[in-house]
Amino acid sequence: MNSARYPFVTVGEQHMYMFYSDGPMGTIRKAVLYERIGKNLFNLGFGDWNGELNQINDFGRSNNGDRDKVLATVAFTALDFTDQFPDAHILFEGTTLARTRLYQMSIAYNLLEISTYFQIQGLKSESWEPFRLGRNYKAFLVRRI
């Protein structure tokens, strides 16, 4: 994973990661969580940490001009996470169709690099298939190769 990314910190036992996005809107704390939802199945969630309210907001509305770097950082947390849990399946989807489409575009753009580390499945018409360019998916499932 050679893309530019932010350094991040972890509390490993809880499968949480945190990093800071820097841009025109300032420094924004980002939170990434791998939550176990099945035996070897984890849901990947990520959002912006609001320190004043002590809660997470939806990711990507911060307009900090660093979307690709942020997504590359999230991808790198997946690399770290699957280094520890090599059998893990990681599920993720956007909170909206537009967000899911954004993730799909990011995967497509970096597919060659991502495919060296991960096997990616896309959810199409209620069934999973290997990720293919030019197809629209509702959700994604990745596992370490």
Place this chain on the structure above:
Amino acid sequence: MKTSTRKKHLPGITFDPDMPDFSKDPFFVKKAQRARTLIAKVGLPENQPKKRKK
């Protein structure tokens, strides 16, 4: 799950014991619930019936 063979984190990754615990944040709880519902509905790739070749 191979927790017994758990590796250290990748180089350059800092461990922060003071990081706030956001694992029970309503945003993530809701996302996880949505994911559980999705998997209950569609299953995992290895559990899918194979498509027949015509």
